[in-house]
Amino acid sequence: MAWPVPVVRLALVAFMALMVAFTSAAPAEPRGIPQKPADDPFYQPPEGFQNEAPGTVLRNRKIVAGFFGLLPNPIEAHQLLYRTTSTNGSAIAGATTIFKPWFPKKDRFVSFHTAYDSSATICNPSYTYQWGAPPTDLISSAEMLLIEAYLISGYIVVSPDYEGPDAAFTPGHLEGMGVLDNMRAVTNFREKLGLSTDKPMIVGAGYSGGAIATGWAASLQPSYAPELNIKGWVQGGTPSNLTSTLLLIDDSTFSGFIPAAVAGLTMPSTYGAELQPLMERILTDKGREALDFARSHCAVANLLKYPNLSLFSKDIQTMGEGLLEEPSIKSVLGKNIMGVNKDETPTAPVFAYHAKQDDIVPYDDASRMAKSWCDNGADVKFTTFAHGGHATTEIVALPDALNFVKAAFDGKTESGCSRNTELKSDLDPLALGVELEPILNRLIKVLSNLGKGDENMKNNLNVLDKTVSTS
Structure with a gap:
């Protein structure tokens, strides 16, 4: 990206x-x-x-x-x-x-x-x-x-x-x-x-x-x-599948894209009503800091700030590796897979x-x-x-x-x-x-x-x- x-x-x-x-x-x-x-x-x-x-x-x-x-x-x-x-x-x-x-x-x-x-x-x-x-x-x-x-x-x-x-x-x-x-x-x-x-x-x-x-x-x-x-x-x-992309770049040189993506999915114009209450419960201080940084910086700065970051680390959020099984997160990510619904065909x-x-x-x-x-x-x-x-x-x-x-x-x-x-x-x-x-x-x-x-x-x-x- x-x-x-x-x-x-x-x-x-x-x-x-x-x-x-x-x-x-x-x-x-x-x-x-x-x-x-x-x-x-x-x-x-x-x-x-x-x-x-x-x-x-x-x-x-x-x-x-x-x-x-x-x-x-x-x-x-x-x-x-x-x-x-x-x-x-x-x-x-x-x-x-x-x-x-x-x-x-x-x-x-x-x-x-x-x-x-x-x-x-x-x-x-x-x-x-x-x-x-x-x-x-x-x-x-x-x-x-x-x-x-x-x-x-x-x-x-x-x-x-x-x-x-x-x-x-x-x-x-x-x-x-x-x-x-x-x-x-x-x-x-x-x-x-x-x-x-x-x-x-x-x-x-x-x-x-x-x-x-x-x-x-x-x-x-x-x-x-x-x-x-x-x-x-x-x-x-x-x-075309945000979950797979997340898993590929997690804890990598390109993991700085992850806080920006999480910030985007939790904006008021997107899925904030569904996800923000959960984020407030599970994010650590380090996790909140990462999202705040992503909301005020562009891609290159994010990549420089957060290489080798893992979203599944309990330093970032308290659910650890179970994060993607949380129902609201699973639902939102499921809605963002291209090619799943026949009525969403070019x-x-x-x-x-x-x-x-x-x-x-x-x-x-x-x-x-x-x-x-x-x-x-x-x-x-x-x-x-x-x-x-x-x-x-x-x-x-x-x-x-x-x-x-x-x-x-x-x-x-x-x-x-x-x-x-x-x-x-x-x-x-x-x-x-x-x-x-x-x-x-x-x-x-x-x-x-x-x-x-x-x-x-x-x-x-x-x-x-x-x-x-x-x-």
Whole structure:
């Protein structure tokens, strides 16, 4: 779920190269230093918003987009506050950021769900995407390089804060509805974007933590937002079963994701009413400290603070190894498994991919999810990447993802289900044409710094922390 350090340095270099290509258009004057979401009135919904339909635009503003908060991104960018829905069905507000290239295709857009993997509002993409914002969340900042690939391809790209106003990491239904209502809001904003149709074609995409939002949006769309003109979904490294993911990363280098996930599942907009009384009874002082830290810090800080943490330690909670058998916890985790219910089956084509050697998100869960969807009638292409690990696979799979997006918009995806294995572990810089060669060349450099699998990512967390603290 985390991004490797080399992305931080190399993405800056890549973006400066991209800026040269767009020097004919300068960004608007900035409004000033962006305010944190907790202090920014933009994020506060107006009185009576609960009576509006999901996807209604409550506020909008034009922003100057930035790269790591340091460099202005010379494209047109807007933000919307929109009405969406909490896990219990009540009304909440969400935010999304729209990036519009200079020569956009006007009948479509891509909804890109970044893996911000945090339960603190200072990590919201809508905050970190703004020029002048501190680089609190390096993941969404780094994934801006992938967004640039879609922009150069001519797509308008929207990127929602799908975790909602509480920044609730991992609750699938909340995140899925946040994605779908973001799509509705952008559709409702179509005139100001210059879209040529009231039913624009849409493809949703996300990796790792972003694939939780993507997969659940795909699952819920037929019942929650059937009117949307969805043409396809791209999701990779999907944590389709939170329990299995927890068991894999518990007491590991990546266990810092666990306090953020627990914090997300216990937010008021998610399962707080069910889980918070239990948490108050069983958490130790150390456990409460971990959740408090996760509610105010982003993914990299969480990983640095809590490596080799075990949620089953009685230093954290008093139930020990019996925690997952507690009825309310078991019920909540059961509701967050993709592919269990037949009525939560995507109706638009899905491209799902996963590294066989993924050491953060279990491969077998994603494979079972794809099979379940196929058994229920979905069109799913499932690609296994035989080499590389969690972080490397998002990079190596970019050409496949972009090709699927194009095929989906063109109506040329294959019907039915298929599986294939990719043996490649590097990128062809001309795989998608000369327009994307600069992007792919820089991603090759990122990949070469990662090494086989994700070993180097484990060794680079302290460097990444220094990058953040000195910015």
